Amino acid sequence: MNRKDEHISLAKAFHKEKSNDFDQLRFIHHSFSETALDEVDITTAFLGFSFKQPFYINAMTGGSKRAKDINQQIGIIAKETGIMTATGSVNAALKQPELADTYQIMRKENPNGIIFANIGAGLSLEEAKRAVELFHADGLQIHVNLPQELVMPEGDRDFHGWLDTIEEIVTSLGVPVIVKEVGFGMSSETIAQLLERGVQAVDVSGQGGTSFTQIENARRQKRELSFLNDWGQSTVISLLESQTFQKDCTILASGGVRQSLDIVKALSLGAKSVGIAGTILNQLMTHGLDETIMLIQQWENELKMLYTLLGKKTTAELVTTDIILSNEISHWCESRGISYQTFAKRSQY
Template sequence: MTESASPSGRRKDDHLRLAHDQQTAPVARTDFDDVQILHHALDGLDADRVRLDVEVLEWTWRAPVYINGMTGGTDRTARVNRALAIAARETGIPMASGSVGIALDDPSTAPGFRVIREENPDGFVMANLGIGRSAEEARRAVGLLEADALQVHLNAVQETVMPEGTRDFSSWPRALEAVVAAAPVPVLVKEVGFGLSRRTLTRLHDMGVQLADVSGVGGTDFARIEDARRPGEDYSFLAGHGQSAVCSLLDAPDPSPTLLASGGVRTPLDVVKALALGARAAGVAGAFLKPAYSGDAEEATAVIRGWLSQLTELLALFGADDPAALTRTDLLLRGRVREFCELTGLDAAGYARRDRPDTEPVTDPTTQAAPPSRPRTRT
């Protein structure tokens, strides 16, 4: 494996550098800022009672947070993957690789991915592959990392802006169905930062997909990254396109795959908000890339340990003894998120009354009817 030895390798290094540059820019406002947890001053718990472990399909994860797929395939990206894999091993949280397609096409780049399993032999590892690959390639991707699950990413917006990207998306549904049917491990379908709509989640459920990461706008912006790789920035108008993780979670259908959330998860409080909106766990990329960018495993480990400690303290503050209890947390939805709810027929106000017992004699003064204990959503 050599540093940027091929066009694909140079693209991987470009992606890593540009993603890191986005993380060093001033922190942008996201839809997580339009979700406010209603404070109840006497609801707190003893932090020693709080458990962070969470059930995801048939697995038990150490905490409701994981290192999301980022990179791999060059010497530079291998150093980042090594640091992140050590941090995952030391903290016990799951980790996903970046897309291993480059390693399937050029086996000399495989060590940049294999390092994840080598440094974390007993941990929960997800391989990552772009949609459109064959069922056989999906099996090879899983074997490369001895993976526990396979992420398949949907990235039509990125492909549109990418100079060397595809413009034919018509075969993607059939290809995904074939991978889901043939993969030796559960398949997790994720976006790359543009959100999974209600319609898309319904289609994924109908295909038999068990797990989906809504991966919304607000985090690493691959439209901006690919635009920066083009002369003239011809597609700058697509920056910010898509739905946030917050809006994707709010609009998720029932039934749907088990939901994970990523995209703009900047702090442990954002993780808490994602869990309160129905995500089983939250994926973090950019915030963990910053300490790992130089290959410093100790710093990356310290950052993740800090997140887990703060998550425990936040759950105690909000009266949740485990992550699942956060789904009863009262939320105030404001700004763009409230507008999204109004335009799509979702009951934003209902989220402010989720923890009110059905028998509590509180009425709406305009209707004299007891408000719902759970938010009503459109059908």
């Protein structure tokens, strides 16, 4: 089976609504809101784009017949809802131009939407330009996926030069670039390195949802690296790690988002928008196109309700919500010297 098709099947098979670190953060309920549902504005803006909703469909597919069908459906969903989307890694189409249409279909269905192309770290500026030109992408995501490559039987084994190529691309590409993880999260050291190289937007994509070490282990004959299945920092921890960089850089979050409440939690920790992959793929494959559009619309309504409940009229105001973090997360913050009381009366339970 084609690798992308295997990833789709395994991501779907492993998808379940398990507990993750979003459950380790709680909002403090206050009885007075001084807000009304119709005063609430859930829009967001970053990298020069404005969005109707503070969440997006993250990079997943392309490169096979099945992936083309999924990209087509994501294109239709995006046109219907106005949501930002990204294709899966276009590395395959750069090597095999006959696969280009499996990505271009998303643009064909959604000619005026905001769509990001996606490539792996280590590719050249020239390849990045070709990726963007493939379907007139509005921006480029560059993914970093060291644990996945190491567990992937046919994965890369030499990781020199990733930061150099990222710097070359962000300096000269001419469209906005997001550097993203793929579900392993980011440390403050990683974000600092990216900022030094001129990166202006980062998707911390943390652990807690889709695990690409679990997926790659399932593709191995022997699953001897299954001890890496939970590798990485959760999305909540990655956002806490990002606190000091949030004024200099657009921080986006993804990884383990199961419901609208998780989106609001990520926004309250400073994400400008929140990406969803596994939950959308599962909804699409289990319930189909119409139900996926309905889920996005339902989340928009739930966000309005949650902003009202928290007494916040805009997405930007969410960073002033009062939150409580569990002992485990607080311990991480203390060990790493992270002040999680930056924005509001934030404490631990």
